[in-house]
Amino acid sequence: MLRKLFWFLVLLALVAFVWFTWYDWEFILDRGPKLFIEAKANPYNTTALRGQYGDSYGPLNTLFTGLAFVGLAVTIIMQIEESAKRDKQQKEESAKRDKEHTEDNFELNFYKQLDALRSYIVSLSLARTLPNTALFTITGRAVLQRIWVEFFNSFTTEAIALDDLQAYMNRYSKFFHGGEEILAPYFRLLYYVFRYIDRSKITDKQEYADIVRAELSPAELQFLMANCLTDEGEKFKPLVEKYHLLKHVPKELPGITFPAIQNQFNVSAFED
Numbered sequence: 408m409l410r411k412l413f414w415f416l417v418l419l420a421l422v423a424f425v426w427f428t429w430y431d432w433e434f435i436l437d438r439g440p441k442l443f444i445e446a447k448a449n450p451y452n453t454t455a456l457r458g459q460y461g462d463s464y465g466p467l468n469t470l471f472t473g474l475a476f477v478g479l480a481v482t483i484i485m486q487i488e489e490s491a492k493r494d495k496q497q498k499e500e501s502a503k504r505d506k507e508h509t510e511d512n513f514e515l516n517f518y519k520q521l522d523a524l525r526s527y528i529v530s531l532s533l534a535r536t537l538p539n540t541a542l543f544t545i546t547g548r549a550v551l552q553r554i555w556v557e558f559f560n561s562f563t564t565e566a567i568a569l570d571d572l573q574a575y576m577n578r579y580s581k582f583f584h585g586g587e588e589i590l591a592p593y594f595r596l597l598y599y600v601f602r603y604i605d606r607s608k609i610t611d612k613q614e615y616a617d618i619v620r621a622e623l624s625p626a627e628l629q630f631l632m633a634n635c636l637t638d639e640g641e642k643f644k645p646l647v648e649k650y651h652l653l654k655h656v657p658k659e660l661p662g663i664t665f666p667a668i669q670n671q672f673n674v675s676a677f678e679d
Contacts, residue, residue: 513607517615520603524596525622531589548624550589555626558582562662572636572671575663579633594634594643601646616650628656636671648676 531550536542545553561582583590597619604615623631634640635647647653653676658665669677 510609513609517600517603517607520596520600521619524593524600524619527592527596533589548627551593551630552624552626554586554589555630559661570664570667572663572667575667576633576636578662580637583634583637583639590630590634591639594631594640597631598643598646601643601650601652605646605649613650616652620650620652620654623652625655625657628653629660632656632668632672636668644672648673651675651678653677654679 528548528551529546531547533545533550533553534542535545535553558579561578600619601616604612604619609615631640631643631647632653635644653672656677660668
């Protein structure tokens with residue numbers, strides 16, 4: 408807009424210059440020599456004659472005054488335009504700094520929460536007795552795997568219909584509450600990590616969700632799928648679907664067909 412105004416004023420000045428020159432040209436060339444001759448003939452009237460000749464340049468004086476105004480206007484316009492450019496550049500730099508600050512803070516808190524989840528998994532310990540009554544202890548992520556195996560094996564002793572989702576979830580809920588001291592904190596910490604990603608202002612949320620998903624074992628994915636269908640896990644289900652957390656879930660499930668549970672989720676949960 409300012410640049411268009413600048414060229415408009417320049418064009419206006421050129422038009423004014425041409426018009427004033429054309430309007431006064433005949434008088435300057437014709438009347439000027441005559442005034443000079445009259446001044447020679449009547450030297451006592453020289454001042455008045457020169458004044459008349461000088462007045463013939465009045466339109467040109469007006470023109471140069473106008474050009475000076477145009478120059479001032481152009482200078483102001485250029486200063487305004489330069490100021491607008493500086494303001495825009497400062498805003499862009501400020502937005503860039505804010506984005507970098509936001510991402511730095513996000514990463515710091517993200518890895519703090521992820522480390523809290525990792526530390527909890529490392530701290531897990533489960534004591535079990537072998538058939539010969541020997542006692543052994545399972546630690547770390549293997550605890551979650553062991554719990555899933557025990558849930559899996561429970562269906563060999565008490566089978567249910569392979570398409571009976573309600574019976575399957577009743578079995579899972581009973582099993583979950585039996586190991587709630589281990590599973591409940593695990594799912595809470597896992598949920599908090601993904602909720603933090605989802606509520607952040609960063610643009611590449613999926614990238615951080617993939618970092619967490621890559622750490623989940625097959626047993627954890629199967630647990631997560633079942634847990635999302637409970638009252639305790641219903642808030643987690645939209646995040647599971649949004650960030651494709653079940654992409655690598657094993658399709659072999661205890662006591663039920665995979666499609667029976669798969670159909671309870673949006674297809675995005677299993678996509679890349």
